Amino acid sequence: MESGGKSNRQLRTAVCFSTGQRMKSRSPSVIVIGGGFAGITAARTLQDASFQVVVLESRDRIGGRVHTDYSFGFPVDLGASWLHGVCKENPLAPLIGRLGLPLYRTSGDDSVLYDHDLESYALFDMDGNQVPQELVTKVGKTFECILEEINKVREEQTEDMSISRAFAIVFERRPDLRLEGLGHDVLQWYLCRMEGWFAADSETISAKCWDQEVLLPGGHGLMVRGYRPVINTLARGLDIRLGHRVVKVVRGHHGVKVTTEKGDTFVADAAVIAVPLGVLKAGIIKFEPRLPDWKQEAINDLGVGIENKIVLHFDKVFWPNVEFLGVVAETSYGCSYFLNLHKATAHPVLVYMPAGQLAKDIEKMPDEAAADFAFTQLKKILPDVSPPVQYLVSRWGTDVNSLGSYSYDIVGKPHDLYERLRVPVDNVFFAGEATSMSYPGSVHGAFSTGVMAAEDCRMRVLERYGELDLFHPVLGEDASSVSVPLLISRL
Missing domain, CATH: 3.90.660.10 (Polyamine Oxidase; Chain A, domain 2)
Incomplete structure (x- = not known):
């Protein structure tokens, strides 16, 4: 998906170019790698903070492991399909509530x-x-x-x-x-x-x-109309390049350079890595310089399950x-x-x-x-x-774009590996359900880490530009102030 408009044309000039060209704009710019829930959330948050953003997604659709299929004539989620914790404490609740999307409770407060x-x-x-x-x-x-x-x-x-x-x-x-x-x-x-x-x-x-x-209170709510309306709402107006599989990320003092499988090159002030843990484990993306040992160990030692x-x-x-x-x-x-x-x-x-x-x-x-x-x-x-x-x-385990369904703790490895995976490396930031210590394996975990990565990125980049405003809102000014009841039933 790729939206038009003057701002996006300017972004393509500033962020996407071949080797040898020069940046024509000093506006803060970020490349988000991965168009799943975390990546789209990070891109939405950064664009709302007046950053120039381009999203590179390897699939021919957005959503990643959130995938609502309509081939039966009605929505069916082949990936994530629940909101785990139907309550105001859930970071996704305000958005789902504002969209008026109904939920069906499949279990109560117990795990x-x-x-x-x-x-x-x-x-x-x-x-x-x-x-x-x-x-x-x-x-x-x-x-x-x-x-x-x-x-x-x-x-x-x-x-x-x-x-x-x-x-x-x-x-x-x-x-x-x-x-x-x-x-x-x-x-x-x-x-x-x-x-x-x-x-x-x-x-x-x-x-x-x-x-x-x-485990948030409120039980577990099935998304009756699927998750696609949520991801589409977050993605509205973003510059998203589908079919762009990233194979190399080079980070330097003045920015990052990202190369795709097709040979396209993108540069920006920073990058947000929001690809599934299975993709990171497979080494599909090469990092130069290589990631620190502590970061690579976190990637290696977290488990990836298949459902x-x-x-x-x-x-x-x-x-x-x-x-x-x-x-x-x-x-x-x-x-x-x-x-x-x-x-x-x-x-x-x-x-x-x-x-x-x-x-x-x-x-x-x-x-x-x-x-x-x-x-x-x-x-x-x-x-x-x-x-x-x-x-x-569905085939989440063998799908080269996911190579697994979601993360879990394997025997003998500490739980803080999720936090280690989230911690930035220079001007490269990480998001996704596998970077959430509190909510791993969940959509609201992916969402919350997308917001966190975007805010970390915003502060780091603006600090470098000398334009840091600690009071700049993220994800829209009313994201947390508007409270809309969730529509949930159990008939």
Whole structure:
């Protein structure tokens, strides 16, 4: 997307040029690399602060891991789809409220890791028998007890361990928490949901750091109309160059020079790096001089999980009127769950959401085979179902523009790696969900770091220009002063 107008033409003259040309303007300029939520937020904030900004995005669309698809004739989010924490404390709430976008509450104030509201879930065994609700409740409480015991274990241990190992230690200490038969399978489903929260397997999730993020109150709201209206609003009027994959960032005392895969060269006073952590890990972007060791270690040591969506569109509804349908099994790998979009949107759609190793294995399949796999899981619990009329399959793990879904804490690595990844290096600034210590893996985390990176960049550049105004507002003068109620329901 690229908007016209005098200001953008001036920007292209000032910021985008081939090697050998000279800057024709001393106006502060910034190159934002990555047109996802963090990058667009940073660009919006800087442009509102009178900076000249160009956004370089490798895809043919904006949004990154926020991707609302309309091929069914209605919006379906293939990436992020929830506002985690429907409350005024959520940094995204004012914007979503002003846009009047409705939310559908899929769980209450408890973490989704162990929310067992009986109106929310219908669990089935492999033979299609529904699990008694009393057992679901009982196992949910057991799962909470196990997590409390894990807290005790990690306080006693000097070294970190995986969630899987912590579970084993708890069972050794508290054999009364062991479950057999169907109860064991339901417990594995709760573990499967936990793995989905981190998009990773329990063998890799840090027991010391798994609960370090800030869980905002208000429950979890599904974006009924998708996230695209939000990202489009933030992007309005920005100079965004699609199909521009950045391969090199050279930083110097007087500015930065950015080179794309096609050989285009851009220069500016500073750059904001807002690409996914998986892209940074892959080394697709070369930095000159190379990044400091502490920064590279943060990139290397943060985990990147994979959670995908296989969206099945049916001609009619044939499933229970609950938020989630679940299949319990002997292992978390064998469990599965489906989000029921019909309850929130009135469209006959189920979304299968595999994570971790299962998601990686399914990504090896063609789209049709992946959709068949999801449908097979559904037939285990509803044997008389008819095939879907349409389907969509996400592939965040193998997509070269993302190489993963979102970040998480891996075993043996400190939680402050998120902050280390956020810290600027000279006139290069970093944003994205993986730079948020408080809200990693979330859209509001990406949004808040986009604002922070923009403000850090603004102050650093204007300090150099001798024009620093500490009282200049960012992201519009009324972003925090206007309070609009969020439209949320649970019918």
